[in-house]
Amino acid sequence: MRSTFHSIETAKRSLFTQTAALSTTGHNIANANTEGYSRQVVKMQASLPIEAYGINRSTAPGQLGTGVEFTSIERIREQFLDDQFRGENSSYGSWGIQYDTLDKLEAIINEPSNSGIRKVMDQFWNSFSELSKNPEDPTARKIVKQTAESLTDALNHMDTQLNNLSRDLNSNIEVKAKEIQGYLTSIADLNHTITRIESAGNHANDLRDQRDLMADKLSRIMNITVSEGAGGYNISMGGQSLVEGSAVTAAVDSTFLGAAFAGGDLNSGEVHGMIISRDTLLSDYQSQINTLANTLVNGDVTVKLPAGAMPPAGTILTSDAEVSVSGVTSTVTAGQPIPAGAVLQKDVSTVVQGFNGLHQLGYTMDGSTDPGVPFFTAADGGSVITAGNIRLNQVISDNPDKIATSMRLSSDGNSVIKGNNDMAKLLTTLKDSMFTVPGGSNSSTINGLFSSMVGQLGVQAQETGRQTDNASFLVTQVETRRMSVSGVSLDEEMTNMIKFQHAYSAASRFLTTFDQLLDKLINSTGVVGR
């Protein structure tokens, strides 16, 4: 049985519902540019008709509609795309950071250029060539000293820059750890609030958007899996649980991240990229540049000592040498020390330990008949040379006459033949000699070691750049899909607005009509005789 005012009630419901829809449209428009916002729709439904089946059923035919009501305001979002986005986003995070590191490495290596390591190396070798023409010339000696110092400076500088980069990455990881912890806390808090709100039967749309946005941002930093449980989102990284409902279950710091990386739980995202950058990329180039320095100074290299040379007494050659001592010719077998005053009768090939080993077979020009000192030394006094500790021997730096250029002593053995440039020439030719990497088996020229490193860096940077572009493309793709589903279209909202506005107007008109109906009934009916 319907009441007199039944339709007024129907009109009111309609007005309320259309207003709610209009308000939501306004909310959508307002948030058209809000990051992470997903559009919301009002779910309308015809309200329950009166006259339910039952004993008191009236005899009136049909069910009479009671208008409209909205059951919920829902956000439009596709979970699958969220998961996909987070996966691609992590991958992009990792590649992006690695590319960034390699890009910085390229800047540090600074090739091709006229100021990089290769250039100072050329100058270093050329200065020896120049010295070989004028071994007695103090200027040529000073130039060798300068170029040697330029070389050590360049290596030291590169080492410093690589270390700085490594330190930067370290502190970035710390910062990211704090950021992660911040997101985890926020997500746990949101979990709590959302659960509370939704237990009352509502949809906490905007808070859910915020929580998803947090998860999105977190996914750039590391690989996460998001699952929804009774207490809200559970976030985990590999096998590590990070958030369970309203509780943060992990204390994330750099140690935690390092362990997760080592254990394989952390396998993507910016932090992953940083750890790879630091522990794999950077340390590889650091070790290559260290190897380069150490090989130059200590690596085994075969040189041919010319006939007429007088190796210092006690020198051990790696092949048999025909020598003459005071006019008596004999053969010194490989591995035996050369006696004092011995003059090589034929060219002898022998293996020396790097630039230092060779330099110590020559004689200096400081007035003594002492053989050369180690050309390069380690700043910390050790025997292993690195890019960071390589220095020109202080003795040579103080007195460039200590650079050995001669391999000949006068016949009485009391003075060095200054015009003999055999050592200077041999040192120059090391430029094109094959060095064996200390502790390794591969041989290469020093330039070859350097350019293979640069080549490798090029390939790696190019490949990583491609991967980054790909990952970025995929992220964009998924993001576009997501926008397509969840994004606010102003045209659509406008259309809806008009739709709801018209519905509202029509409901108002319906109310007016019904009002007139009642007016007729109440004020104009049964007034005969008044």
Add this chain to the structure above:
Amino acid sequence: MLRVTSNMMSNQLLQNLNRNARSMNETQIQMSTGMKINKPSDDPVGITYSLRYRGEIASNEQYQKNVDSALSWLGFTDTMMDQAGNVLHRLKEITVQGSTGTNPQSALDSVSQEVLQLKNQLVDIANSRLNGKYVFNGQQYDKAPFDFPNYLDGSIDTSGAYVIQTDHGSVEYLVGENVKIGINVSGNDAFGSGNDNVFVMMDRISHSLLAGDQSAVSDELSNIETSLERILTMRAEVGAKTNRVELIEGRLKDLDLNLSKLQAKTEDADYTELIMRSQIQENVYNASLSAGAKIIQPSLVDFLR
């Protein structure tokens, strides 16, 4: 059907603009540096070649400098030997004069005087220095090869000349990868040793002249010939070496040209292509800007009243 939202369009536009700007930037970098390889990743294979060419060009430059030094040493040696030859020719002339015909002793004395003067000059030549180096003393070029004492009257005492052994060490310059060339002439090779030594011989001539022993003077003529011959032989050797060094010089210059060409091919940007590309990119950029302006501006809002 893909639902297109307002932000999608502006995002897409931004992305396109950014991509276009990026390629424009790359072209700009190449145009401003003139190089197509600006970092290793631009061309990882190219960079290794580039580094090698650069290294080789640097050492080639040094070899060319060394060749220059070698040529200057050889040229100087040749000049000195030429002068020594002239001295010996003059010696031969006056020796012939002193050994033939009837010469009064006073004439022989004055010839002897000239012989001594010529000897002084030859000593100077034999001790000649280039950039402070005695060119006729092998690797001991810091010491004069014919370091004779002077008499009280200032004339040179060459009596010890027959024992002088100049250094036989070869002064070698590097003129290519593992190419060494010896460029010096030993003093003994040029001026003889023992009794063959020119100074010893000149002393003998001078003594014989003073003693009026014309036949002894005449006997020395063949020795003068031998000395001249020696000088000529050495000059021929210096000439041959000069030729060799010049050949090397030519080769180094060719190599330099080749390497520079290869380097340019690997590293240098192609301007024609770059300018074309830059123009195209600019057009594309402008097009996306204007398309963007048209796409973004209107929305339904503009048409509702």
